[in-house]
Amino acid sequence: MPVIVLEARDFTSPLFLVRTLEVLTTCTAFSLVASVEHSNTTWNRTFRIFCMFIWCFFFTITLLIHILSIIQFHSLIRVSWKNLTMTVAVLGALMTFSTSVIFPWMVMDHKGELPRPVAAAVASGLTFLAYTSESIVLRTQAHEQRGYMSTMPGLLKIIQLWGGCMIIPLVVEMVHELLNGVAWQLSVSGVSYGVCILMSLITLVVIVGDFAGRCLLPFDRFLAGFSLIGVLLYMLATVICFTKILQLNENKNAITQQLVIMETVISSITLLAYTVDLAFSIKLLCDRGRM
Template identity: 60%
Template sequence: MFSWLEARDLTSPLSLVRMWALLSGCLTFSLVASLDESELASGDQMHSFKIFCMFTWCLFFLLTLLIHVVNIIQFHSLIPISWKNLTVTVAALAALMTLSASVRFPVAVMRHDNIQPCPVAAAVASCLTSVAYASEAYLIRNQAQDQRGYMASVPGLLKVLQLWGGCEMMALVAEHVHSYSGNSDGEGLVQLWVSGTFYVVCLLMSLVTVVVVLGDCAGRCLVPFDRLLASFSLIGVLLYVVANILCFARVLEKHHMGGRARPQITETMIASITLLGYTVDLAFAIKLLRDRSQA
């Protein structure tokens, strides 16, 4: 009756790193949830960012727990999605999201005039969680060719990078819009809305790509899937080029006015990384189209 539950399912490298991610992830959001408000920086913006970090840690904890349980009881064949693509997508996206939370949580949320051990421990636990997810993605990527899907390839991981960039940029834009409330700088607010629109479009394109791959629907697309990916990459490059220009303009404006430009610098860095991901992805898509046309 319980033949599906074997010792090797619990002691395999993938199971071990998933349990590592579960333990460190649980420790992270437990520590942050127990923090007193006096240990954190004040302000509605900081409170919103704490909620965003908590959502990130809790979401990927639940997803990893579901994947771990389903993998142990061998029920993944009953799930109507591509299991090998789902696991590497969750692991790679979780590694990026928890890494960014690990970096930005102590910088933006913790009080620098009175550093307490509990927030530091939460930041360290979050870093360990990110390493666990990165290890899981590495192990899946190095499996046999028939055991790993498209999302474990370089173009697939670039799609995850684009998805991460879109999520981070939307969170940053929401923070900036909140900081502009009651501000008379209408031009800056318009630039933010334009950038936000670009990020939403790119995020939706990344989501569509990931959903199509996870649902094994590539062969049912009205447009050839490789051409669709190339079009998405080209649009992403163009939109992120404009978004990067607007980001640099806001950084220079803040520097000229002598204001605090750290949020704008963070947005510019993430936008530049995402633009690089789209550019490399476009190069892979063009190479694939050229190879197929010569075949």
């Protein structure tokens, strides 16, 4: 089968340009950070690794999508291309926005060399703008070119996955900080987050892999069940977060207080996403019940 590439006019299309910018800025960000020496404090190392992983992961997957789009091989892959590209674009925007906040705030070593960390932070910000632009371009496509992940329930599921990913380094840091008297709280909330992340990944695989028709249960009930479990687990985790805030005192160091507050904010946002998603699922089930 001959390789088909894009026409000349396609190389100036908004989608081609923003994906090229995404590849360049993510590569720039992790290259600059990799060349800078950082302090060896645990929290510094954890969040630096987290930011590096995000930039490297989205560089790799965006480059792959970009190449497949150029040579027009995406139709040969047994996945829902429109759902895959929308998921990568929106999740990339959320995750790179997070790195753009985390890296300057908690990772950048202000006592060391500044030019390259500052340039990496700027590159991360440009990456966020590029992924946001791609999300807007994909959302404005014709209706038949948009998949489930472009709808409001689909976007809410991406936010749920983002919340779960952002919680991981926070929980790791809290374990390192060895918060006295909250070991059981970390265990319960950690299990809740883990189950929700697993459910989000299963949902994503089913949607992107076009496996909805092969589910043992109707897909809408499958999603409603996951949303309900997510609401209950994140409600429990959010209550634990607020309990930890009430337990904070002046004896806790500033890093611990920041971690607890960040976990509470992200848990609350993710709980809201699960709640609204559950409302959409119940409405869909009720509408189909009347038919």
